[in-house]
Amino acid sequence: MTYAEIRRRGAKRRIRYLLLILLLMSIIIFAVVKIVTGIRQRQTIPTGTGDIPVIVDASAETGENTESTELLPVIETIPISEPIISESMAVTPTVPIHRRSSEGGTLHVKQPYLYLRVGHTKQIPLILSNNVTADQVEWSTNNPDMIDIEPDGTVTGLQKGSCNVYASYGEETLEIPVTVRELITIAGCTYVDGILVANKSYALPEDYDPGLLPVTKEAFDALSLAAKGQGLNIYEGSGYRDYAFQVKCYNSMVSGYSKAYADTWSARPGHSEHQTGYTIDCNSIDNEHFADTPEGKWLAANCYKYGFIIRYPKGKEKITGYNYESWHIRYVGREHAAIIHEQDLALEEYLDIDSVYRDGDPDASLDSDLPDGMETDTDTEE
Numbered sequence: 001m002t003y004a005e006i007r008r009r010g011a012k013r014r015i016r017y018l019l020l021i022l023l024l025m026s027i028i029i030f031a032v033v034k035i036v037t038g039i040r041q042r043q044t045i046p047t048g049t050g051d052i053p054v055i056v057d058a059s060a061e062t063g064e065n066t067e068s069t070e071l072l073p074v075i076e077t078i079p080i081s082e083p084i085i086s087e088s089m090a091v092t093p094t095v096p097i098h099r100r101s102s103e104g105g106t107l108h109v110k111q112p113y114l115y116l117r118v119g120h121t122k123q124i125p126l127i128l129s130n131n132v133t134a135d136q137v138e139w140s141t142n143n144p145d146m147i148d149i150e151p152d153g154t155v156t157g158l159q160k161g162s163c164n165v166y167a168s169y170g171e172e173t174l175e176i177p178v179t180v181r182e183l184i185t186i187a188g189c190t191y192v193d194g195i196l197v198a199n200k201s202y203a204l205p206e207d208y209d210p211g212l213l214p215v216t217k218e219a220f221d222a223l224s225l226a227a228k229g230q231g232l233n234i235y236e237g238s239g240y241r242d243y244a245f246q247v248k249c250y251n252s253m254v255s256g257y258s259k260a261y262a263d264t265w266s267a268r269p270g271h272s273e274h275q276t277g278y279t280i281d282c283n284s285i286d287n288e289h290f291a292d293t294p295e296g297k298w299l300a301a302n303c304y305k306y307g308f309i310i311r312y313p314k315g316k317e318k319i320t321g322y323n324y325e326s327w328h329i330r331y332v333g334r335e336h337a338a339i340i341h342e343q344d345l346a347l348e349e350y351l352d353i354d355s356v357y358r359d360g361d362p363d364a365s366l367d368s369d370l371p372d373g374m375e376t377d378t379d380t381e382e
Ligand SMILES: [Zn+2]
Pocket: 274, 280, 281, 328, 381, 382
């Protein structure tokens, strides 16, 4: 073989190698492009409806002769189909917008909805114009089995479900959606519409000890990650607290101040929302001005997208029984949270429940500032 031939063969081999490398590179590029487009497509798919807690009575389902702790209800949640990875991907369930007045403008309502419990009675406050009087308005419903309606617009819940009430004057008709809920007790726990309740009126059993529930943790992680994307740091300051721990918290606050004062900030044992496993206090509770921080503002505006509500809102102190706590969020699922946020409600209003200790102790002033030298802290607040 001549030197020239050797060089030619060498050149041919190099060309073959080069072609092979080019082929491999194009395969890799094609694969990468495919993966990236796939991810983009997945990101645009809505992640479905919210996580609505569903109650399953474990004992009823298994049919076993369960005792004591086994009777505790199992809260099943419809899992988030895909994790939320950024704020822009957070699902905002649509909340129906109801008309506040009928066409023609004679009949108006302050709140275009009514939440009512079975056995409870409420009156729909109408605002009338054009010199129309209340006795000229006619009331009706599309479901007389669900609610009873009096000629003066007084509504009584008969069975759970959703229906409409109609207020009519002449040609005008105003439609007001009514949701009737049922309060049930399973193994000492109180549920309204699948939402576990813990407030001054409703306590949890001493041995109810679920820990911070995975659904809460998962939703909080998504929230925290979205906040991080906005350059904000929202972290878990205090999450789950069991009964025994709350005994210490409450007692230390009572001995440090007074029982009446402690009751506006700290829950009595069994009455703490932190024992539900659905509650998280965000960031440092030493910061009573959390509401004014960028984190506090973002949380108030966005937590509902992740299924949380600000549990003790400002201006609702008399309804919730607690002072405004901008850091305390409660998981209720995205569907409920979106409605509660949109309609600016406290959970008590949404579920038609009260929050009052039954021992007749008067509540201390709920809008009082913290006394000098006193700071709320993770260990003592509700
Ligand atoms: Zn709290």
